[in-house]
Amino acid sequence: MDVDVLIAGAGGAGYPAAFRLSKAGFSVIMADPKGELGGNCLYQGCVPSKTVRELTQMIKRAKLLNTNIDVNFQLIQNHKDKVQETRFKQHKSELSETHVEFIKGEVEIVDNHNAIIKGDKDLNVRAKYIILATGSEPFRPKFPGENLCITSDDLYKYKSPIRELPKEMVIIGGGYIAFEAATMFNILGTKVHVLVRSDKILRGIDSKLSSTLLSLMDKNIDIRFNSPVLEVKKNSKSLDVIFSHNGNKELLTADQVLLATGRSPVYPKGIEKTEVKTDRKGIIVDNSIITSVNNIFAPGDINGISMFFHSAVRQSLVAAHNIMSGGTPIDYMDFNSVPKTIFTFPPIAYIGITPDIAKKNGIEIVEASYPFAKDSRAQMYEETEGEIRLFFEKTSLRLIGGWIIGIDAPSLINEIGIAMANGLTARQIADYADQHPMTNEGVSYAARSIF
Amino acid sequence: MDVDVLIAGAGGAGYPAAFRLSKAGFSVIMADPKGELGGNCLYQGCVPSKTVRELTQMIKRAKLLNTNIDVNFQLIQNHKDKVQETRFKQHKSELSETHVEFIKGEVEIVDNHNAIIKGDKDLNVRAKYIILATGSEPFRPKFPGENLCITSDDLYKYKSPIRELPKEMVIIGGGYIAFEAATMFNILGTKVHVLVRSDKILRGIDSKLSSTLLSLMDKNIDIRFNSPVLEVKKNSKSLDVIFSHNGNKELLTADQVLLATGRSPVYPKGIEKTEVKTDRKGIIVDNSIITSVNNIFAPGDINGISMFFHSAVRQSLVAAHNIMSGGTPIDYMDFNSVPKTIFTFPPIAYIGITPDIAKKNGIEIVEASYPFAKDSRAQMYEETEGEIRLFFEKTSLRLIGGWIIGIDAPSLINEIGIAMANGLTARQIADYADQHPMTNEGVSYAARSIF
Amino acid sequence: MDVDVLIAGAGGAGYPAAFRLSKAGFSVIMADPKGELGGNCLYQGCVPSKTVRELTQMIKRAKLLNTNIDVNFQLIQNHKDKVQETRFKQHKSELSETHVEFIKGEVEIVDNHNAIIKGDKDLNVRAKYIILATGSEPFRPKFPGENLCITSDDLYKYKSPIRELPKEMVIIGGGYIAFEAATMFNILGTKVHVLVRSDKILRGIDSKLSSTLLSLMDKNIDIRFNSPVLEVKKNSKSLDVIFSHNGNKELLTADQVLLATGRSPVYPKGIEKTEVKTDRKGIIVDNSIITSVNNIFAPGDINGISMFFHSAVRQSLVAAHNIMSGGTPIDYMDFNSVPKTIFTFPPIAYIGITPDIAKKNGIEIVEASYPFAKDSRAQMYEETEGEIRLFFEKTSLRLIGGWIIGIDAPSLINEIGIAMANGLTARQIADYADQHPMTNEGVSYAARSIF
């Protein structure tokens, strides 16, 4: 079968390109073993986990009304499944309005232009362009008993068998997945332990940001630093987690052990038969999303640059546009302007250049901040910890980065983000009158503090 | 007493200028009869009403968790008072860090440069510049029994005596205050009737926006159009509201009658002794906030152009900057870029040029929208009604307006607002990757639909 | 022959799309009866006329050095031919680096997808997309002796037979071509008469702009308003031009009569066999450059919207991009942001919204200006007449238009233009420090006058 474009993977890196190219008159075939659009994000990632998170937040906030909502994890998981079903249905309907041919099956690459879709039956496809959008999966480090652990995929996947709230949970990992789960299950009532291999959390993000987050997380969460896991063992009713600490072997017992040690790219089978190059992070692409083979594109988690659904969607469109332009790029991904949120309690969000990066690169910055302690809405929710912080390049006063720690961070980051992506200056932000009494006010208030 | 600047009113139109000018070395005296900073907004306006609203929203959303939270209005009002206290204290502390002299008292104008502050004792002040920031108050139409009605001020004021949830409430008015209260008390359990004088709600906003809002409000709210009030009468336990409808007299009975018929400017006494000009809306100013007298400024509600706290704050700063420049303007208020939210259930928010205005002015627009029915977060909350809608000028594709109907409107309007205020185009918005899974995604998704 | 794209016309509206689409992998065939790239602009339009103009300016300015340069029109025309040759050669070289097939010949349309190229031999072409880029030609009104007149094409065409400077010239027309020629030949030493049919010049441009230009043109030019031509007759050595004035017949005698009465679209033969619609101005397109037939595009003069080479080039690219996107637009022409220059002595240039348009559309503007009388560089050249004038939308202070009258107008308009096209505000322009001592300083100086 001859097509213009073959897309391996129907997640956020795959289907937006499929829809866009189909609309532009390209023949498109897209395959995914899940048989559903939406990818990991929808099937077992951001959508279900944030659904649980929103309900958790409601439970937490109900205390303001002197109300103790009984945590019914079964109900929470049901609600999550329902949201997922709604979205599966929605994607089906969107798909049906296009000419994209979608096949449940795995793509096996034959060469730069050929592949086999392994579905109900094998289908040979010859394509002018190939988009590799096979995403990522939880990384599973090797230790005895690793198979006894669950990952976030198990927790959040559609129809997850985990319908009972763990009483005690050990989380292995020091990244965002670990702490999103830790802070959430802690609120739901689980006793949470986190085993962090090194002496700091959230490597890769600004040190002041991560240390502030650490200081704001509920002290009820038991975080153990410098604690690499040695073994997980099943005992009668629960699991024993043995880990090393200061040269000693220590032990924790839990009914669930969550492995949250990052994610790895999922390469399609046969990728080695192309000249596509990879590195430690994934398939090498530049900001045109073109791989080392000029008819093959690799948007999304598979390139490991910016592993977020919203980043994947935009990358997917960049790939589509560059296919429309015959492979001589006409669109480029601005990786630096992708907002990033860590959905902990409290949440944090950040974008662009933060002080650690600025210092490293010799960029002089002017900082401007707004503490939520002063914010009306934060006061209404009694969530006054944290801040909005903006980073301006010193000479131009152009916004080059920012973060939010605390209430509404995942939403607020976008006002900052769109301003930063488009080169706005402190004055332009200061002159805008954000809606009162919303936390957004802090954005302009911070900028005004410079003048 | 000689000062550089006299400020009448310590609300959002007053204290930002006071702080700014004091920081610039001007001697500033500010007076307000409330004896507190924050004005109507804090004392009886947006802050307390939105506090109640946030708790109401929590109660509504708790149903997702199969939880029926008992409405305890006393507790809600207590929480509101607490937020107000926090902010009074905060403003006191902010004030103490400045050199502004603050007096509890009313300002009576003597001439363009002189005034008496009527406080504990009279204080004669001669000022180079005067800022009139005396704000607005609920308008009370005249009809028999009008004095039996409460206004939003009574409901939300600090230590409001209204601590019991009305069982039945008649709201007189068709504007935003009427429907914010109507939709909120309806959720809290009050049986709400709204008497609208004319045949439409929310005059002054885009007709499609108001009609969509009308269609989305809970049908349990009893809205009566073309129903001017004739009289309110006290009976044994409650109030009778007599109104005209289709030539007939009709009657409703309620335990509270809320008068929500707009707000009027509060002029300082003696204003007629200056050459400051007023019109139907308030004191006439242009976008430099200077009145017809070149040393007198009138930011905020008193000019009636844009009666919102956040608008007042920015206007106050514009006035301050223009005093710093000796009255030859150096800063200007962009009234068109002020976001406006109506905190109904569902809420709506809008900014800039909407289709009605565009049509009237012969501006060709391109519309782009995103229905919340498709939105992950809206689905999580099962609040999928409504949309994000952007308006682009046809030739430049520059964003010139937008609205949001539904979930997160009061926050989302700011991402749209800062983009619009700074002249961003559809492409610039489309190329930004909004954080997933937040409703903000709809902003870039809408813009992408154009390309 | 089957191709992806057929392009009729190899001028500014044609070849940029050809090159862009070819680069994107589309097969492209382009035909033009001239057999050269560059179209009317290069063959007989802007390039040769501006070449003559630059030399004329040099002659005029030499007076500053007490030097009278003898006007050698033969030499001037030789230089012009040389510039044209250089560019023909350059375009050939550029073409040779693409896969575009270029044919000398005329395109005759057969239907929405088929055409015949009438070259050395007929070539039938079937194309997925057709770009009609056949441009425009001087409009020749009908009157006796019209054939005795020359047009600007005759004057400036490559190897033009006109190598001798006319001693006396009658120019028929009141538009920009008429006055560009009038002011230029006047400097070169020709006695110039202009016959304007109506009572004003340069219809379609702002009235204050045209009246200022009129007042600044050399009084030695004999402009006759309300003077429609009746007949042109040959006498022994020269031409008699008979025209009507105030009910009388009047007569002028000249050795050249230049017909400068506007330009009309040149439709390709057979266009009536498609469903492409036209109006008074040309082929109807919107800002996606798509005609009423969705696989046919019409950039440049043929649509009559914005008859300038630089506009045509950008429109050509818009068409190319929208072909790359399969006809669902991905790029749009911002017709309002095209700078327009009238290369008179003194020149004028303008862009966007000028006061006449603002008034008509109810847009409130703030004007800011800078007189060249104050400008260092204008003083150096003793060309101090005229001004830079900026128009800001009153509320946002966003730049929405501007003009320059006088020195360096054709260049300066671009600093204003790029600022306007991108929504910059008065403050952003004011804060930029334009290079001293260049006329550009006036741009920021004008904006600064607002603050």
Added chain:
Amino acid sequence: MDVDVLIAGAGGAGYPAAFRLSKAGFSVIMADPKGELGGNCLYQGCVPSKTVRELTQMIKRAKLLNTNIDVNFQLIQNHKDKVQETRFKQHKSELSETHVEFIKGEVEIVDNHNAIIKGDKDLNVRAKYIILATGSEPFRPKFPGENLCITSDDLYKYKSPIRELPKEMVIIGGGYIAFEAATMFNILGTKVHVLVRSDKILRGIDSKLSSTLLSLMDKNIDIRFNSPVLEVKKNSKSLDVIFSHNGNKELLTADQVLLATGRSPVYPKGIEKTEVKTDRKGIIVDNSIITSVNNIFAPGDINGISMFFHSAVRQSLVAAHNIMSGGTPIDYMDFNSVPKTIFTFPPIAYIGITPDIAKKNGIEIVEASYPFAKDSRAQMYEETEGEIRLFFEKTSLRLIGGWIIGIDAPSLINEIGIAMANGLTARQIADYADQHPMTNEGVSYAARSIF
């Protein structure tokens, strides 16, 4: 005498602040020993030198018309004087419209708030704020016979005694003043030698830019690298310049020796009585133009950061605004966005981040260029050497720098500059349609090459 503001120096760093502050109601006294506004720039700097340059360019270009214009240096200098007179008069008239008190005299600082103006008689002044705007002067290295050399001040000053064109000129220096003079006098007919101390010219600018300029300068100019001057001696009719080269003493003879070895700040007398700090370059200020003493400001050449008239003017306004705000900054100088032109033949201009800086700071850039060889207008003038080159930050494609080598550089830099200062991206520039046939076209053409 008590004033709000004392300004030492009436050049580009002084009078704009004087005018601005006076308009804002501040009492201002300004003193300058020249007794004229305009400073070094007008008296002996950019204005007169560029006047001579424009006439020189005319002489050069006249060759296109087969015309050899006789160089009459007396006439050129007369024209220059006339331009200066016009501007002196203009400034007087501008001054008379303000309330600024202007005194011919020198300012001697007494302490942070007090100074004596040494004019016709001594005047003691006590000022709230002091602006030090005393500029710079040519640096004169010490060697025997240094006093026999002239500087650019001598050449260009009002009523300069140098009215005869030097037959042979030795220029000492390797900076922009040296090469502006060298290339200009070379065209006028002087035999020019340049003695450069080191092995490269124009230190401090991008190495590729300076080497390209070097390669494009007329080979007739005799440039000697590694040639420090040892002595200048008078012989009967001319001057002998003895310099070292490769360990040898060499000699050149000339009728004029121009010392062009940079400029040094001119500190006001008594500056050591304040706490104002200086470094190697001049008075230390940050981008608020405030010195280490918070009521003293130092805009312009005296701070040595950006020694250009247009930079000084903007710095002067920044100082004024920050005085208006009581010394807590409200305005900041964007030193990085100041365009810089070297008025050589050919000229070069540059702004922002160039490759050398990018490399040093680890900024990844995308370059886009346009050679003047392809430019219509460059072809008309047969000045086709050089290019427009834009530098975009790789991820955002935001314009962060640019240069122009060749025709129209001093004007073109402003279109690039205003785009860069305001954060425009490659796409925004590409989508603008620059006026044809102007060299500005190269700006958008360069940007388009990326898409």
